[in-house]
């Protein structure tokens with residue numbers, strides 16, 4: 001339950017508030033506004049001008065509070081990225097939910113996080129102690145450590161081809177298995193799977209995409225839950241990996 005609400009006007013003010021106990025950043029609030037037993041103070045980020053979206057060199061620079069729907073409507077979003085945004089949440093939620101909030105709240109079923117991982121996106125965050133400089137890490141590393149700090153921006157490479165293929169119970173459901181592939185001109189290929197577990201799974205990061213189907217099978221060999229068996233996921237993941245590789249744009 002949200003017991004205290006702050007709306008700072010500057011980043012410094014926000015960081016000072018976030019050093020206090022039981023105090024967290026509020027993005028779109030689509031998750032934080034759910035009723036819970038715990039009391040929490042929130043620091044609303046909407047006045048901090050962190051919602052920009054622009055192409056800078058080879059990257060798409062996305063401000064932390066950019067709404068999912070604004071990214072979806074951007075001319076800079078690739079077809080694969082748009083597919084994953086649409087699968088992430090329905091329109092009303094996409095209009096409110098922020099890019100940073102979605103990444104922080106994501107689990108292994110998040111198509112959007114999976115696509116950003118395949119593209120080797122980078123996160124910039126400001127540790128809550130404002131005397132420390134901003135830190136830039138890969139999204140993979142961020143999700144592994146989940147450091148305390150305020151995400152200010154996300155950089156998504158634009159110089160890779162990408163594709164996302166999935167299988168779900170209905171076309172609008174989150175995938176039972178989703179395959180995100182990115183490939184650069186150098187031949188480097190990254191391949192992540194979603195549909196299971198606490199975080200999307202890295203299946204392949206190499207100088208070429210050779211062996212991608214075997215990599216898919218290996219990555220999901222224990223991916224059994226109430227939704228699907230591991231055998232099913234392994235077979236589907238291998239097929240989707242091949243399909244994604246063939247449909248890179």
Ligand SMILES: Cc1cc2nc3c(=O)[nH]c(=O)nc-3n(C[C@H](O)[C@H](O)[C@H](O)COP(=O)(O)OP(=O)(O)OC[C@H]3O[C@@H](n4cnc5c(N)ncnc54)[C@H](O)[C@@H]3O)c2cc1C
Nearest residue numbers: 024025027028029030031032097098100101102104105151
């Ligand atoms: C009915 C409904 C049910 C949902 N149930 C779930 C669920 O059970 N589990 C789930 O994962 N998702 C759930 N979601 C999806 C959730 O809405 C999305 O994850 C959403 O995209 C979160 O984005 P937000 O901006 O609204 O985040 P918020 O709700 O504002 O915040 C989500 C988390 O991210 C942190 N955060 C936000 N911005 C920043 C930042 N800039 N830097 C650092 N941390 C930040 C917050 O402190 C909080 O921990 C649900 C959505 C709806 C509408």
